[in-house]
Amino acid sequence: MKRLAAFFLLAVSANLAFAQAHSWQPDLTRQQTYTLHRASSSDPTGGNADYRVVAPGAAVTVLETDGPGIISHIWFTISDAESYHLKRIVLRAYWDGEDTPSLETPIGDFFGLGLGIYKDWESEMLSVGSVKALNCFFPMPFRHHARITVTNEGTRPISNLYYNIDYRTQIEKLPADTVYFHAQYRQAQPNHGWTSAWKENGEVLVNNKPNLDGADNYVWMEAEGHGQFVGVTMSVLQNQDGWWGEGDDMFFIDGAKTPSISGTGAEDYFLGAWGFGGEPFSFALYGAPILEQDLAGSRSSFYRFHLDSPIPFTKSFKATMEHGHANHRSDNFYSVAYWYQAEPHAAFPPLPPVEQRLPALQQVGGPGQAAQGTETK
The missing domain is CATH 2.60.120.1390 (Protein of unknown function DUF2961)
Structure with a gap:
């Protein structure tokens, strides 16, 4: 019995540690009450042109929504013939109407591709999957408003910018100590x-x-x-x-x-x-x-x-x-x-x-x- 009790306490401790380490993830054993949304590049006509073309010097808003809410996942894939386009395209995010972005990086660097070349890799928060699939799982809360933009600072157009951004909204306010x-x-x-x-x-x-x-x-x-x-x-x-x-x-x-x-x-x-x-x-x-x-x-x-x-x-x-x-x-x-x-x-x-x-x-x-x-x- 002592061994069984010790094993049970160890299992509980491990589960608590996992829950604390993944506290931004919903508890799958409890009914969720948020509403899940997706901002995407899907073809608004219902056709299959599920991408955006971004001209040189232009910016596209890929997410703009009111809160309270939290972004749970961001996915991009890009077709751009210009060399080092991962360095030329800039990703920005603004929370609650701020004038200056809280996130501002070349898009490749944000996803760990700081050399401007594609490379598959995997981590808990960021990954690049086959083929050229850029994924982010950092939770991004906002109280009132969220806006994410992609700017083409290159000399050639982004011929295909695909994106899916999953976010949750909820009636309850975010906790006061949310950062x-x-x-x-x-x-x-x-x-x-x-x-x-x-x-x-x-x-x-x-x-x-x-x-x-x-x-x-x-x-x-x-x-x-x-x-x-x-x-x-x-x-x-x-x-x-x-x-x-x-x-x-x-x-x-x-x-x-x-x-x-x-x-x-x-x-x-x-x-x-x-x-x-x-x-x-x-x-x-x-x-x-x-x-x-x-x-x-x-x-x-x-x-x-x-x-x-x-x-x-x-x-x-x-x-x-x-x-x-x-x-x-x-x-x-x-x-x-x-x-x-x-x-x-x-x-x-x-x-x-x-x-x-x-x-x-x-x-x-x-x-x-x-x-x-x-x-x-």
Whole structure:
């Protein structure tokens, strides 16, 4: 009986942990009272032209609705003949009539495709399925109004923009402590390392350099107000030879001058180890779907979601990562940070112009320069 009771308590604990980890998902054992809706690109005439054409410079509103409600799923697939269209098309979301978006990123980066190329991968919150199917399961609540737009900043039309956005509305108001989804794009092309006079990562010149306050770290996001950080997707285009991931993650909570949380290396933060071992992988909360050799021109992508313990902040928050130990490397980083916070939010940095968003090798000095000077394809 004692074993049975212990097993029962273990099962209950596991179920409670699962329920807490998936609290945005409806309880399948209880009758739901919300109304489910879908905003889609379906042909309004009843025909089979279930897509939108988006001219260069034009924007299309893919969702506009009143609340209270919550977006539960977003799906896109795109046909666009222009190279790097995943970098040229911009996704934005606005909550409750705000003037500036709470979500603003190139559409590919939002779905973890920060190198501007398609790659199938799978996680709990984001995935890219076969073929070129972009999926998001982040819950996005709104009290009064929600609007999502897609803007074509390319030079050629999007010939087929397909989308389905599922959302729930309900009579009850959202709880008073509900916080809003945010996603912010950042890039450094390149990060500027403090020296190019190095031949390998582990030499004394590099290893003995201290970085106790995160000065010159690559910044994933900064926020003011209260909320919680829930994850990041990041891609790297190496400008230099050698292992790019010597840098540590550092988080600064509520105005801290030194890291409130500090890690041991890039692959450790993304929950791999030993340089990821050269084998791509993708799991529910972490992964490295793209891994290439540690040479100039190599491309890699990573993600981590803090669903086990979102990082709370009450006044301010800054999430960063070194680029090489103490920021000695000068590779290109492209990232999207995901978090929830109360509105209003601090202004986002301006989105870089289209041509500056396209991944391109940079002349930065250091090892591997012979491989540089051409745009990646």
